[in-house]
Amino acid sequence: MNVELVAHTPDPDRLCAQAALISKWPNPWSEFRTFWNDKTDLAHLTDALEKGHVSVIEHASFTFSLEGISRACSHQLVRHRLASYTQQSQRYVTLESSSFVAPPSIRAHPDAAERFSTSMHENFRFYRNLLDMGISEEDARFILPNATRTNILVTMNARELLHFFALRCCERTQWELRDVAWKMLSLAKGKAPLIFSKGGPSCVQSGYCPEKDLTCGKTKEMKEKAAAL
Secondary structure (H helix, E strand, C coil), rough: EEEEEECCCCHHHHHHHHHHCCCCCCCHHHHHHHCCCCHHHHHHHHHHHHCCHHHHHHHHEEEEEEEEEEHHHHHHHCCCCCCEEEEECCCCCCCCCCCCCCHHHHHHCCHHHHHHHHHHHHHHHHHHHHHHCCCHHHHHHHHHHEEEEEEEEEEHHHHHHHHHHHHCCCCCCCCCHHHEEEEEHHHHHHHHHCCCCCCCCHHHHHHCCCHHHHHHCCCHHHHHHHHCC
């Protein structure tokens, strides 16, 4: 699995700080743009975020390429509706027998790993047989499992990304999507350290765990992990 930051709004912290000031400044952006500096800009953004005025960070967007994830993972990802997705099509792309993801728990169990691999290759062999019979990719794909690898391009604004990280960096999230979320957070934070200064699972962003009796009990560890990015 590979996660790449393909594109992002230039200088996202600065842009969102300017948006925060526009809401309370008597003059338009074009009249005070020459007065911007890091000290005043970033102070306005910090003030907005601390007060919960997070609509201003919707002006920044980030596009990621998620490569080699499973269809099981992408099915969960696209539940986040305030985003744009373009996924590798199984109608037009012929897949190879090695195009599947094996969970760590299965890989760690020799007998399970062998049976899993055999089953995957049998599925793909039948998939190839269907294609050889003249069945279209569109219909042959019905035999493919959730483990099948896929590639997907994802675009989210910064506000939606914070929400995504709150849910998907959590220890209770499925392992593959959790790994994806932490990689995305690391890349986003590198470009917008102020916007994502408190990025991470809910316990990092809000200081408490909404899972209550289902909590992992690792709030301290999660805060340290997020701070280390």
